[in-house]
Amino acid sequence: MPTRRGLLDCVERYAAAAPLADARMVPAGTLDVPIGPPAWPHPARPRPGTGRVPADDVRAAVVLQEDAGLPAAVEWVVERTPSLGAAAREAGLLVSEFPLLVVDDPVELLLPAGxxxxxxxxxxxxxxxxxxxxxxxxxxxxxxxxxxxxxxxxxxxxxxxxxxxxxxxxxxxxxxxxxxxxxxxxxxxxxxxxxxxxxxxxxxxxxxxxxxxxxxxxxxxxxxxxxxxxxxxxxxxxxxxxxxxxxxxxxxxxxxxxxxxxxxxx
Missing domain, CATH: 3.40.630.30 (Gcn5-related N-acetyltransferase (GNAT))
Known part of the structure; x- marks a missing residue:
């Protein structure tokens, strides 16, 4: 089993790779902004390994997204880029945090009859x-x-x-x-x-x-x-x-x- 840090690295690497088949990546300072079809948008994310993200980078990302007809959206692993929440709020965005989970010891559950x-x-x-x-x-x-x-x-x-x-x-x-x-x-x-x-x-x-x-x-x-x-x-x-x-x-x-x-x- 990889270490905790290794797992978070994997999540960040996945998030950086997932949009590549659908969109071109446009930099906005420390953020990467996937620009692709509005029918399947991907959020902007901090480049893997990024430490501090300034609010101006969030604003720049939002401009790129809205100019392309995409929703203004940024996602990140909180433990890896803790500064981004404050930067997003300063840029006028609503910030939420949700539990991030990984499969550890899978359990097979049966479906109800029928x-x-x-x-x-x-x-x-x-x-x-x-x-x-x-x-x-x-x-x-x-x-x-x-x-x-x-x-x-x-x-x-x-x-x-x-x-x-x-x-x-x-x-x-x-x-x-x-x-x-x-x-x-x-x-x-x-x-x-x-x-x-x-x-x-x-x-x-x-x-x-x-x-x-x-x-x-x-x-x-x-x-x-x-x-x-x-x-x-x-x-x-x-x-x-x-x-x-x-x-x-x-x-x-x-x-x-x-x-x-x-x-x-x-």
Whole structure:
């Protein structure tokens, strides 16, 4: 098992490599800003090994992003670049911190009876629907949209997802019960200098099925599938309670992910 410092290094190296297939990197002082299609944006991040980040660099990154039609967003490993939170606040961004976890001792959990898992193919006609669920986390006002109603940016994003699934850069897994999705999740493998690393994102279960262990079992299955090719699997949890759910399937706390974005209007 690598040291704590080594694991954080791996997360930073993954984050630096993940946008390269989608975007060109533009420097903004100590930050690297991926400029690519708005349908699949990547946040600006401090260059690996960066110590102090000044607020002017954050402002410069935001200008680059907004000029390219991208959301203003910066992410970082808090333990590696602790100055960035204050710099982002000074630049007018809203800063949050979330638990950063890595797979340590994976645990296999069984799905409830009647629930089946499937890997979603690039040509699956329901892929736009699953994409919507990945992003909305089964939110009540976004529940079960008709795939034919997904237009504009959602269409473009689903198109990017199809390409990513076809190339193996994103793996989508769905849990179905009676033909209806009750859980969905994904991970995004990247080869980083010969080391397979992947990040799990978007794991969610239907509110109507919560309390049955669907989300935890889906996360467990995603980890097992990811570890077939990845040497390291990590994720950022939405809060401490969610992080404790991931601990049940063998994740261990590693640090914190810092996220900075424009405050909501109104």
């Amino acid at each position: 629930v089946r898992l499937y890997l979603v193919g690039a040509e699956d006609p329901a892929l736009p629907h699953y994409q919507h669920l990945l992003e909305s986390a089964f939110a009540p006002h976004h529940t079960d949209p008709d795939p034919e109603d997904l237009e504009g940016p959602s269409d473009a994003r689903a198109g990017v997802l199809r390409e990513r699934v076809a190339s193996g850069r994103t793996v989508v897994m769905v849990a179905l019960e009676d033909g209806e999705p009750v859980g969905v999740g994904s991970h995004h493998p990247v080869d980083v200098d010969g080391t397979g690393i992947t990040e799990i994102t978007g794991v969610a279960s239907s509110p109507r099925r919560r309390g049955r262990g669907v989300g935890a079992a889906l996360a467990s299955a995603l980890v097992a599938q990811a570890r077939e090719t990845a040497d390291m699997v990590f994720l950022t949890a939405g809060d401490d309670d969610v992080a404790r759910v991931y601990e049940r399937v063998g994740f261990a706390w590693l640090g914190s992910t810092g996220v900075a974005a424009r405050p909501p209007r109104g």
